[in-house]
Amino acid sequence: MPADLQPSGGGRARRAATTVALFALLTACGPALPPRGEVTTAESAPSAASAQPDVQAAAPVRLRIPDIGVDAPVAPLDVGEDNVLPAPDTNEGTGWWRGGPEPGERGPAVIAGHVDSYQGPAVFFRIAELEPGQRIHVDRSDGTTAVFVTTRLERHAKDAFPTEVVYGDTPGAELRLITCGGEFDTADRRYLDNIIVYAMLER
Template sequence: MPADVTSRDGGRGPVRFAATAAAVLAVTAACGPGLPPRGVVTSEGVTPPSLPPSVSAEADAQVADPVRLRIPAIGVDAPVGPLEVDAHNVLPPPETNEGTGWWRGGPEPGERGPAVIVGHVDSYQGPAVFFRLSELEPGQEILVERADGSTAGFVVARLERHAKDAFPTETVYGDTAGAELRLVTCGGEFAEQDRRYLDNVIVYAHRSR
């Protein structure tokens, strides 16, 4: 879906890519309201080897909605709210710079398939929730707290940065054998004329517990 995530600040169950591709095309639109540039993410994406076989690929059949995202390595401790695509099949950004948004049309974190959480990178007020997302490294932990008090743990597999007109839609939203997580924000160069970042930063993570 073109998704309007994530600044300048920015179906339940398994995702079936063939069924969702028309609605979920990419995270390509402007990341947020087009505010003055500040703290542009410039780190090139890193694509390290996949996680070792010891990482669990187990998945839960059905779990509660996510309510909080914690990433200790970069100091993220933020609420998670549901996001729905609009009439134009665009996933809007979270309403605040401090919170994150979960693509409700996909699986809940911990179910089979790629759960997708998006957040702003910055705003005219300063850094937003995913300002340091590009600093994550393979093996670092991501925790998603759910409405029933349970927590799903993930470990970072790799980071990538893609131009918005070359967003890896199938890789991000396509079905997977186990429970996975995608975190998406904006990055790269900020186009002053269009008031938007030109790239997306994507974190891929696998279920660890």
């Protein structure tokens, strides 16, 4: 991975989001990150709870969403030599984009997961059921837990993915959960949309 993808602290999101050109590959669920040199900003202002100075948080190790029955490991995802972010290696686990901030640091932490497979439902199968105000718990390697509150859920066609809003810098700590959704193209064996959950840090 290029060195400019690995700054620490809240500045990681700003530098990574404005200097990286890559695509995520998530069983064809891949949103593009901003092109090199593009300056991005978030669409929404943070709540008082999420507004905070830069902090260094530990890496995420587990994702828990009680309202939809998610209790899954989180593994780091790194960009490969082909500038592609691979999918999580299991349908039951999730993947955190290590080039962005850790959950709880300022900026948008991104966690992706599969919605299903030929074997049946996957970790984010029920993600579309999430509603504003429900909580997402991210356990970290130092034993702490970052708790986020969902603010909204969106579905976008893959050719209209809201890259700036998802990956753009934010004044506070936020979280994005991303998976596939919408209609399934049986010819290409891929979903046509992405589902995105937005959440802000509560504590």
